[in-house]
Amino acid sequence: MSHPVLVKDILKALDIITGGRVVKSYADITGGNHFVTIKTSHIPGKSVMELPGLIWGNPEREVRRLAVMMTMTENAIExxxxxxxxxxxxxxxxxxxxxxxxxxxxxxxxxxxxxxxELHEAFHGLHPGIAWLHGSVAKQANIAFGGIPGKIVWYGEAMAEVPTLGAMIERIEKIMGTAIEENMLAEEKKHRCCGHLCETTVSARAKIFAGSPDSTLGRTITIFPHTGFGPEDLEKAYAEYPADTVVANISRPLPDSGLVEKARELGMNFVAGSSHAMEIFENGVPLAFALKYQLPDLEVLIFRERMVSIPIEMVGTEELRDYGSRMARGYLPRPKA
Incomplete structure (x- = not known):
């Protein structure tokens, strides 16, 4: 017999999953929970506070269907x-x-x-899945490298069945279904009669920036460059854990960046692993399963967004392009010379 699942039950489940990291009282917001953090680039008015746990809703309300996603957008809300x-x-x-x-x-x-x-930094470091997906057995995680919350570093060693960089790339593409994404993009190009479409998972697929497919994966340092991890950080991480390969996950630097050059200077391989578009699989799917195991009567879904670029000359239908042109010419004129 199924039992009603309430909002407060989901909050309790998230607290159990994270080992007590969610906000449970006002004291947590005012310094009692170090996973409540401010993210800011010091752009006026653009900072945001992370509040792991319930953001909006009545704790006593019943929930039948729940969706796990990476980023809330109007598309997801709709x-x-x-x-x-x-x-x-x-x-x-x-x-x-x-x-x-x-x-x-x-x-x-x-x-x-x-x-x-929401559950961001409070979910990081709880499972070794990102290292596992990239062919490494995780040995240690630092979720605040250099004392900065969110600057995450994983240290690991290659699995016996993933001895080389080429084997790692093959592993990532198989598990993440890159071939499926390529086929979907090919079909979309055909139906839209546009060969210039680009999609994140295909364009930002796993690549080797330093080393070759035959290079030994060996000991690994997994980093996340969008957290601010730079060349000096890599030098420090290498001093703590001399490794053979740097794996940049979720984000990646440009191939000619100082970070890649530092890896070469240290004699390391450098691989750009899965992009941020894949984190819904890396972190979202484990969280969704964890919630389902805690609350078996709850229906849990994954919300995945897909980003595609289209040249303006080919976007939508002819009627849509005519609409855009009419609005621009009639109401959004260029400044007069």
Whole structure:
């Protein structure tokens, strides 16, 4: 016999999954929980506070269908509203406007009677999956390298069945279904009669920046360059754990960057692994399964967004392009000389 699942049950499950990292009281927000952090580039008005746990919704409300996603967007909110989703568990921190179509969260989420949770830094380091997906047995994780929350580094060693960089690339592409993404993109190009479409998982696929397919994977340092991890950080990490290969995951530097040059200087291989578009598989799927195991009566879905670029001359239908041209010419004129 199934039992109703309440919002507070999901919050408790998230707390169990993270080992007690979610916000449970006001004291957690005012210094009692070090996973409550401010993310800022010091651009005026653009900082955001991470609040692991319940962001919006009544703790006593029943939840039947829940979606796990990486980043809340208006597309996700609209899909939730159209498909009977009750609650959203979002990995990345949620901010007014930025994650709710430019309007307040309250108005947009209440429109579709949605509950929202977030779980970012509080989820990091809980499982060794990212290293595992990239062919390494994780030995140690540092989720605040150099004392900076979110600057994550994994130290590991190659699995026996993944001895080389080429084997690692093959492993990533097989598990992540790169061939499926290529086929989908090929079909979309055909149906849109446009050969110039680009899609993230295909364009930002795993690549070797330093080394060759036959190079030994060996000891690995897995980094995340978008966290601010730079050449000096790599030098420090290498001093702590002399490794053979650097694996940049979720984001990657440009091939001629100082980070790649530092790896070469240290005699290391450098591989760009899965892109951020794949994190819904790397972190979202384990979290979704964990919630399902905690709350078996809850229906859990994965929300995955797909990003495609299209030349303006080929976007949409002829009628849509005519509409865009009419609006631009009639109402958005160029400045007069």
């Amino acid at each position: 899909l939730a509203g159209a498909t009977g989703i009750d609650a959203l568990v979002v990995h990345h921190p949620i901010a007014e406007g930025a994650n709710s179509g430019g309007v307040t969260l309250k108005n947009y989420l209440d429109l579709y009677n949605l509950v929202a949770f």
